[in-house]
Amino acid sequence: MNHPTQKELLDHLDGVLDPRRAAEIDLLLSSSPDVRREYELHRALRRTVRSSVESPSPQLADAVLDRVLPQESMAPWMRWVERYSGVLAPVAMAAVLATVFLISPASAPVGGSIFSREKEQFFSAAEKILNHSAVWESWTSGPSKTIYSSSGGNLFLMGFAAFVLLLAADHLFRHRFTSMRMK
């Protein structure tokens, strides 16, 4: 029985050797420590090459997607929101529901909501200030005067709160996203 060549050992390792020759080499592997050691070295080299994987930096995905997709013009905080929309959507929904509950007059135990007093003060002050303006005079003389009525006030307050929240989120996420990319 001939000693195997290096090529035969490698073909055997790769599973592409002729079955009859492979059987002969199997016999040699069990009887010859030198052949077995050589074979095991090849096998260890293959295993190590296979396990020597290089990973790119975490920023690669964003860099590639930014270059190929139309959303590349999105602000960083919008991408962040998009990426975590699965988590943010339920939280936002809960926040909206909670806001509606707190502001709604129906949620207060005895007339008006828990914010109704502050709300009245806010709109009263706003009215006093703006009443000096001719623009305000003309504006409030029309149908839109109901802007500070009960339901209109709720909507205005909710919209204002949402705007402030968006500004805060913009600032927070932009800063955080930029910090992540700089790492």
Added chain:
Amino acid sequence: MIPTDNDIIVRALAGERSAYAELLRRHQDRAMTLAVRMLKQRTEAEEAVQDAFVRAFRALPSFERRSSFGTWLYRIVFNVCASRLERKGIEFHDSLDEVHEDERTLQLPSADGTPESWFEGEEFSGIVRAEIDRLEPSYAAILTMFVLQEMSYEEIVETTGLPLGTVKNRLFRARMQLKSAVQKHFSPRTIAVAP
């Protein structure tokens, strides 16, 4: 059930951003490994991989699925890296590919050689990784495609544009060079001697 690459490609072509991200996540490590093996520098390899993914995603509508997405992508990575090498004056496609017959013969180590258990250790792995980095780019690329990416000879031919005989020869030489280089780290008595 895990979606196939083709399932994800359909979603990507429909404009789903997360599908692109999923494709990228699946293949980025292997693409990066091929680029590092060829270019030998992580920073440049990462630039090449980024370029390759951008080209691949832009060309995705023309991907005909005659080969797997992976093979198609690695061909792009390979071409990007080969172009970079050629700009540096490193020619990928011509090189002597003769295999001397004595390289095919078994080189027996001495009987009191390094124990097989050493092949399992961290020291061995570290030596092999260092020696992979020293392989000529074309050898390292073909070795990576065959061993890590489990590409067939035909797929490597398709990817590299090299003839089948050249691919086989370079793969064999890559493995023998790696083995010889690693064996030099064994004790002097165990270095293989050609019969």
